[in-house]
Amino acid sequence: MIISPVSPQEKRKNLRQALNSGKLLQFPGAYSPMVAMVIEQQGFEGVYVSGAVMSNDLGLPDIGMTTLTEVGQRASQIARVTSLPAIMDADTGFGETMSVARTIKELEYLGIAGCHLEDQINPKRCGHLDNKQLVDRDVMCQKVRAASDAKTDENFLLIARTDARGVEGLDKAIDRAKAYVDAGADMIFPEAMKDEREFEAFREALDVPLLANMTEFGKSRLFTTTELENLGYNLVIYPVTTQRLAMKAVEDGLSTIRKEGTQESLLDNMQTRKRLYEVLDYENYNEYDQSLYNFTL
Ligand SMILES: C[C@](O)(C(=O)O)[C@H](CC(=O)O)C(=O)O
Numbered sequence: 001m002i003i004s005p006v007s008p009q010e011k012r013k014n015l016r017q018a019l020n021s022g023k024l025l026q027f028p029g030a031y032s033p034m035v036a037m038v039i040e041q042q043g044f045e046g047v048y049v050s051g052a053v054m055s056n057d058l059g060l061p062d063i064g065m066t067t068l069t070e071v072g073q074r075a076s077q078i079a080r081v082t083s084l085p086a087i088m089d090a091d092t093g094f095g096e097t098m099s100v101a102r103t104i105k106e107l108e109y110l111g112i113a114g115c116h117l118e119d120q121i122n123p124k125r126c127g128h129l130d131n132k133q134l135v136d137r138d139v140m141c142q143k144v145r146a147a148s149d150a151k152t153d154e155n156f157l158l159i160a161r162t163d164a165r166g167v168e169g170l171d172k173a174i175d176r177a178k179a180y181v182d183a184g185a186d187m188i189f190p191e192a193m194k195d196e197r198e199f200e201a202f203r204e205a206l207d208v209p210l211l212a213n214m215t216e217f218g219k220s221r222l223f224t225t226t227e228l229e230n231l232g233y234n235l236v237i238y239p240v241t242t243q244r245l246a247m248k249a250v251e252d253g254l255s256t257i258r259k260e261g262t263q264e265s266l267l268d269n270m271q272t273r274k275r276l277y278e279v280l281d282y283e284n285y286n287e288y289d290q291s292l293y294n295f296t297l
């Protein structure tokens, strides 16, 4: 109730243990705290806070216009209602080297279990678009080193993402990933791989855990969990999925109300009041106040 009893330190420790299990961990994107609760109730292993989703939610494209404060606070609200670890998309780190160090310290303090930093210049763009631009490998290594040094909890998961595949090619992307591991990254996120062979090449080249991004309408085919597990990947994100599902339902629903003048025909598509209260565990708030849950539905 209210806030998960599992501390951020425990969540990070649990995540480290789970990553060592050899089992693929599924982290769907949560666009709000309540979505994180549903992700936990459905039995997933963790929650992802997407930079794209945070931007879109503010009515902005995903081009690095959001701030550490905005994204960090929202990620914290999402992280604290679930006992699952939450991983946050920190884009290019919200600034240069020293700011990146601050980003890590703030995210630890906000209860986040880990984050990823990417090697694009700012303004960045979605990793599955063309014409991305990268910072030099050394600049990114410096950021990763600063991030790693800034940790106070060794279990905070520092994930380096490389967007180099679409810019410099597969071999250079793998070289960069190796350099980021040497600089202190705990995990690698190879962005926008073209096919199975490329996912495999990263696995062969690196000993650290790997993250697979199964975003829809992008450059990678949507692999199943079995396929990803067989490829040796450790964690999969479905970053924008819940927002895409919800927004389609919202758009369709609004257009129906506009056309039909009532939402009557939409009721079957809606979360009922009963289900909402189950998700929120409303009944248990009665322990605190007997006058809260004395109605019938
Ligand atoms: C993972 C990602 O960084 C995100 O912000 O969720 C995006 C997802 C997307 O735009 O589909 C990405 O750059 O892949």
Ligand SMILES: [Mg+2]
Pocket (backbone or CB within 6 Å): 050, 051, 052, 062, 089, 091
């Ligand atoms: Mg992103």
